[in-house]
Amino acid sequence: MATIKRYPGINHFLGSPTGYVVHLQKGQVRHQGVGQAFWFRQADSVLSEVPVDDQELPTLFHAITRDHQDVSVQANVTYRFVDPVAVSNRLDFGLHPAGEPAATGRKQVSTIIGQLCQSHAIDQIATTTLAEALERGVSQLRLLLSEALRADARLQSTGIDILGVQVLAVRPESDVERALQTPVREQLQAEADRAVYERRAVAVERERTISENEMASQIELASRRERLVAQEGANARRAAEEKAAAGLIEAQGSAERTGISAAAEANQIRLVGEAAAAREAATMQVYRDMDQATLLALALRDAAGSLPNIGNLTITPDLLTGALAGLFKDTAAPVTEYPTAPVTNYPAVTVTNYEDR
Numbered sequence: 618m619a620t621i622k623r624y625p626g627i628n629h630f631l632g633s634p635t636g637y638v639v640h641l642q643k644g645q646v647r648h649q650g651v652g653q654a655f656w657f658r659q660a661d662s663v664l665s666e667v668p669v670d671d672q673e674l675p676t677l678f679h680a681i682t683r684d685h686q687d688v689s690v691q692a693n694v695t696y697r698f699v700d701p702v703a704v705s706n707r708l709d710f711g712l713h714p715a716g717e718p719a720a721t722g723r724k725q726v727s728t729i730i731g732q733l734c735q736s737h738a739i740d741q742i743a744t745t746t747l748a749e750a751l752e753r754g755v756s757q758l759r760l761l762l763s764e765a766l767r768a769d770a771r772l773q774s775t776g777i778d779i780l781g782v783q784v785l786a787v788r789p790e791s792d793v794e795r796a797l798q799t800p801v802r803e804q805l806q807a808e809a810d811r812a813v814y815e816r817r818a819v820a821v822e823r824e825r826t827i828s829e830n831e832m833a834s835q836i837e838l839a840s841r842r843e844r845l846v847a848q849e850g851a852n853a854r855r856a857a858e859e860k861a862a863a864g865l866i867e868a869q870g871s872a873e874r875t876g877i878s879a880a881a882e883a884n885q886i887r888l889v890g891e892a893a894a895a896r897e898a899a900t901m902q903v904y905r906d907m908d909q910a911t912l913l914a915l916a917l918r919d920a921a922g923s924l925p926n927i928g929n930l931t932i933t934p935d936l937l938t939g940a941l942a943g944l945f946k947d948t949a950a951p952v953t954e955y956p957t958a959p960v961t962n963y964p965a966v967t968v969t970n971y972e973d974r
Contacts, residue, residue, distance in 0.1 A: 637701035664712040667701035678735040686747040700776025754787035
């Protein structure tokens with residue numbers, strides 16, 4: 618933007634690289650161009666500064682479609698002032714002192730271009746339906762507005778060159794837009810639900826596969842367990858049979874050993890019995906030849922071992938005479954007969970047992 622320094626009676630102007638200045642003094646052009654620097658007097662000078670850089674003009678307007686639907690059009694126009702002198706002559710781009718109203722050249726350009734865009738767009742949209750405007754309105758309006766603005770005689774005579782037109786959106790009213798979005802939203806929701814159902818179906822199928830695999834594994838384990846139990850039963854049965862056979866063999870061996878022992882014991886008893894019988898027979902043979910007194914003495918001897926303790930024993934003369942007679946009866950040496958004296962009755966002899974003393 619240009620800079621103006623004011624001094625008493627005179628001012629100094631310093632232009633900018635993007636502003637084309639036109640200095641008129643008494644109706645005559647004294648200075649013009651970009652980046653100018655000069656002195657001037659406020660009393661007889663008029664300054665106009667026209668921007669020569671690209672200008673952006675956003676615009677928004679409404680139009681009615683053929684089926685009586687209101688749509689809003691959002692566009693952006695890029696333009697440039699190619700003839701700054703003509704622009705300064707047609708539009709207000711003057712540099713006014715501080716406190717005075719600002720130049721209205723930019724607003725005038727915005728109004729001109731905005732009205733042209735709205736006029737051509739309304740005519741175009743009025744021939745299309747809402748669906749066609751939403752489907753192809755952006756591209757159609759971009760081509761139409763670019764051609765119409767570049768060919769406009771007023772813009773050309775003013776020195777304005779249209780560099781480009783961009784139609785950003787063609788949108789219906791909010792409630793209509795929501796109504797139009799509903800089928801697509803429902804379709805998208807249906808697609809999302811279908812994806813969820815498919816994902817759930819895949820998950821269910823995978824769970825079923827996993828369940829079948831687990832069941833197959835359990836069946837296989839049960840079959841192996843059954844074979845294991847059968848094998849363990851067979852092994853236990855075989856072990857029992859082997860144990861029974863071993864017990865039978867052991868019992869048979871024990872019975873045979875017992876039989877052998879019993880036979881040996883019986884044979885021993887038989888031999889002992891035969892020996893005892895032979896001894897008894899020999900004894901009886903000996904006893905058969907003995908007289909009664911000897912047998913009585915032997916019986917007394919044998920019985921003495923089993924008799925109770927005898928405290929007193931009385932031997933009569935008759936008993937002693939008979940015992941002595943039997944004792945000396947069988948001696949081998951000849952016995953000289955002596956005259957016997959008559960037996961006198963002697964008193965009985967009493968034997969006292971001193972065992973307990």
